[in-house]
Amino acid sequence: MFSVIPGFRLSLGITLTYLGLIVLLPIAALILQAADVGFARYITIITSPRTLASFQITIGAAAVATVFNALYGLMLAWVLVRYEFPGRRFLDTLVDVPFALPTAVAGLALTALFAKNGWFGAPLEAWGIQVAYAPAGIVCAMAFTSIPFVVRTVQPVLEDLSADLEEAATTLGASELRVFCTVIMPAIFPAFLAGASLAFARSLGEFGAVVFIAGNQPFRTEIVALLTFIRLEEYDYAAAAAIAATMLGFAFLMLLTVNLIQAWHQRRAIRED
Amino acid sequence: MAEPGRRRVGDGAATRRVLLGTVLLITAFAVLAPLAVIFSQALSRGLAVYGQSLLRPDTLHAVWLTLFTALICVPVNVGFGIAAAWTVTKFTFPGRGLLLALIELPFSISPIVAGVAYLFVYGAQGLLGPVLQAYDIKIMFAVPGIVLASLFVTSPFVAREIIPLMMAQGREEEEAAVTLGASGWRILRTVTLPNVRFALLYGAALCNARVMGEFGAVSVVSGNIRGQTSTLPLQIELLYQDAQATAAFAAATILAAVALLTLVAKLIIERFDTERERLTASEAAPGSTSLRPGH
Numbered sequence: 001m002f003s004v005i006p007g008f009r010l011s012l013g014i015t016l017t018y019l020g021l022i023v024l025l026p027i028a029a030l031i032l033q034a035a036d037v038g039f040a041r042y043i044t045i046i047t048s049p050r051t052l053a054s055f056q057i058t059i060g061a062a063a064v065a066t067v068f069n070a071l072y073g074l075m076l077a078w079v080l081v082r083y084e085f086p087g088r089r090f091l092d093t094l095v096d097v098p099f100a101l102p103t104a105v106a107g108l109a110l111t112a113l114f115a116k117n118g119w120f121g122a123p124l125e126a127w128g129i130q131v132a133y134a135p136a137g138i139v140c141a142m143a144f145t146s147i148p149f150v151v152r153t154v155q156p157v158l159e160d161l162s163a164d165l166e167e168a169a170t171t172l173g174a175s176e177l178r179v180f181c182t183v184i185m186p187a188i189f190p191a192f193l194a195g196a197s198l199a200f201a202r203s204l205g206e207f208g209a210v211v212f213i214a215g216n217q218p219f220r221t222e223i224v225a226l227l228t229f230i231r232l233e234e235y236d237y238a239a240a241a242a243i244a245a246t247m248l249g250f251a252f253l254m255l256l257t258v259n260l261i262q263a264w265h266q267r268r269a270i271r272e273d
Numbered sequence: 274m275a276e277p278g279r280r281r282v283g284d285g286a287a288t289r290r291v292l293l294g295t296v297l298l299i300t301a302f303a304v305l306a307p308l309a310v311i312f313s314q315a316l317s318r319g320l321a322v323y324g325q326s327l328l329r330p331d332t333l334h335a336v337w338l339t340l341f342t343a344l345i346c347v348p349v350n351v352g353f354g355i356a357a358a359w360t361v362t363k364f365t366f367p368g369r370g371l372l373l374a375l376i377e378l379p380f381s382i383s384p385i386v387a388g389v390a391y392l393f394v395y396g397a398q399g400l401l402g403p404v405l406q407a408y409d410i411k412i413m414f415a416v417p418g419i420v421l422a423s424l425f426v427t428s429p430f431v432a433r434e435i436i437p438l439m440m441a442q443g444r445e446e447e448e449a450a451v452t453l454g455a456s457g458w459r460i461l462r463t464v465t466l467p468n469v470r471f472a473l474l475y476g477a478a479l480c481n482a483r484v485m486g487e488f489g490a491v492s493v494v495s496g497n498i499r500g501q502t503s504t505l506p507l508q509i510e511l512l513y514q515d516a517q518a519t520a521a522f523a524a525a526t527i528l529a530a531v532a533l534l535t536l537v538a539k540l541i542i543e544r545f546d547t548e549r550e551r552l553t554a555s556e557a558a559p560g561s562t563s564l565r566p567g568h
Binding site for chain 2: 003004005006007008010011012014015018019022023024025026027029030032033072075076078079082083085089091093094095096097098099100101102103104105106108109110112113118119120143144147163166167170176179180183184201204205206207208211212225228229232237240241244247248251252254255259
């Protein structure tokens with residue numbers, strides 16, 4: 001501890017005690033409970049057809065939602081940073097709506113929009129496309145709740161990007177597309193990837209928005225988080241512990257990925273300085 | 274923002290029009306429509322029905338329970354956020370990086386997993402279950418469980434807003450105050466907190482919005498007993514499953530209004546904050562362009 005400022009022991013004490021009681025104790029309890037299940041039984045639970053199907057649905061839907069948000073988020077960040085237009089500040093604020101709006105409210109709203117007689121549901125019905133109570137609904141709910149991640153990670157990097165390299169490339173005769181792909185994209189790529197990973201991680205764990213719109217049929221529209229909840233309601237605590245611990249493992253993996261990407265990004269930023 | 278006199282990639286009229294048009298169109302469908310449909314559905318049967326739906330006793334109880342939870346969680350997490358930020362920004366010590374990661378950990382964990390984890394601590398079959406049962410203390414499927422799970426989910430919000438700012442501001446001002454003989458509390462009150470007051474306010478507003486809207490973790494630990502342990506988001510689900518759509522949307526408008534107010538607060542805070550930044554720009558330390566995490 002190198003500092004003349006007082007209060008280290010008190011503030012560290014408060015921080016560690018609070019984190020220990022509120023965050024670490026429950027996580028440890030979950031891991032203990034899952035360890036109690038035993039390896040053979042854990043494998044049986046995780047590889048049961050219904051659990052596997054729910055993982056497949058969750059990961060698949062999260063992947064599609066993330067691809068949408070990667071493209072939309074990149075365009076949004078670009079428009080917000082590069083263009084001056086009336087309502088820019090309003091658009092910038094709208095980006096935060098999915099974070100501020102409770103997931104249950106989002107789920108309710110999306111269900112109303114995509115219901116058979118809803119604003120989007122009715123025209124889509126005419127085309128024979130069903131979103132509510134179908135896998136596409138899960139994708140919509142996940143996409144909505146994770147809209148801000150890519151925008152908010154790419155935006156500051158895009159703002160700091162200097163015009164010099166771009167101009168040099170243009171002067172040398174590179175096309176706009178070529179400048180974007182070879183000069184701009186490499187510079188924002190780590191931030192872009194970090195944002196997409198965050199969006200993916202959030203989609204994997206999303207619950208509130210999805211349960212309203214998904215219809216929740218096993219093997220078709222049942223996500224992992226919901227299956228955990230159902231196992232709890234059936235008092236099958238071993239299965240709930242096993243599935244929740246697996247989700248926790250996924251969360252740690254995604255956290256590690258994001259941190260590695262950010263470390264890569266910072267190393268690059270230092271090199272460029 | 275485009276610098277005047279410099280033409281950059283994507284500044285062409287056609288590119289601009291296509292990109293801007295696409296983004297605005299998607300945003301209208303993906304963000305504005307969900308907001309609008311909540312109010313449209315809530316008011317679809319007239320103002321009188323809307324008012325009646327809001328004043329249902331079970332909805333009112335849910336509002337009260339939600340406010341009560343927020344009233345505990347927001348001050349506690351503001352206190353934690355300040356202590357955590359003070360620890361990791363004013364001191365250098367081994368394990369500081371790990372502590373930073375720990376502070377942000379709840380962001381990465383699915384609310385359902387958080388709820389299940391709490392059940393395995395305080396539930397009948399949990400770590401502390403037998404002890405709690407012996408003393409007849411009820412935490413799960415009761416208000417304390419709701420408060421605890423909400424604390425978990427929202428613990429990083431305040432810390433996350435003020436840590437990057439306090440990191441960028443450095444320690445010089447506090448060190449000067451120490452030399453002048455100020456106590457730790459006095460430094461905190463008169464130097465550190467005033468410097469981060471807008472970030473602190475915004476963190477508290479975000480924390481509040483999230484506490485009031487938390488669904489997954491609370492639905493695991495609350496038991497969802499109508500009129501007893503239903504917070505507003507749970508009440509919305511109960512009403513919706515009962516096919517009382519208008520009442521569900523009416524309850525949803527309360528939370529949507531909280532969300533919109535939070536964003537308005539952000540706009541106002543940002544306006545004041547940029548003014549402060551402009552005023553102190555000349556004295557800002559070089560290299561303080563921290564990666565301020567968006568939101």
